[in-house]
Amino acid sequence: MADLALVRSSLQKQLDALLKRASEIENVLCDPGDTNSEQNAQDMEDDEPLAVVGDLTRQEIREIRLALKRIDDGTWGTCVSCGKEIAAERLLELPAVAICENCILQPQH
Numbered sequence: 001m002a003d004l005a006l007v008r009s010s011l012q013k014q015l016d017a018l019l020k021r022a023s024e025i026e027n028v029l030c031d032p033g034d035t036n037s038e039q040n041a042q043d044m045e046d047d048e049p050l051a052v053v054g055d056l057t058r059q060e061i062r063e064i065r066l067a068l069k070r071i072d073d074g075t076w077g078t079c080v081s082c083g084k085e086i087a088a089e090r091l092l093e094l095p096a097v098a099i100c101e102n103c104i105l106q107p108q109h
């Protein structure tokens with residue numbers, strides 16, 4: 001079993017970083033004074049559009065918050081879909097993950 005306190009603090013750190021990033025993205029998106037947006041768009045050609053990055057960031061924030069809640073509930077580490085334990089390697093890699101590999105491969109409709 002993983003060290004929950006350690007997992008919790010690492011998730012909390014990720015959450016702080018994501019919240020910071022989300023507010024930075026929002027600042028840029030809400031800035032109406034930027035007349036160089038065409039140039040910026042070219043500079044960011046290889047990147048995802050900022051709005052998409054913002055959506056992903058918000059989604060990650062939600063997932064991490066849910067993971068923190070599951071740690072508090074004592075349900076962290078079990079699949080929210082099938083209720084089985086999630087493989088330890090998977091949890092180490094993605095501590096915010098909520099469903100097991102089986103359920104990702106076989107999405108339930």
Ligand SMILES: [Zn+2]
Nearest residue numbers: 079082100103
């Ligand atoms: Zn599952």
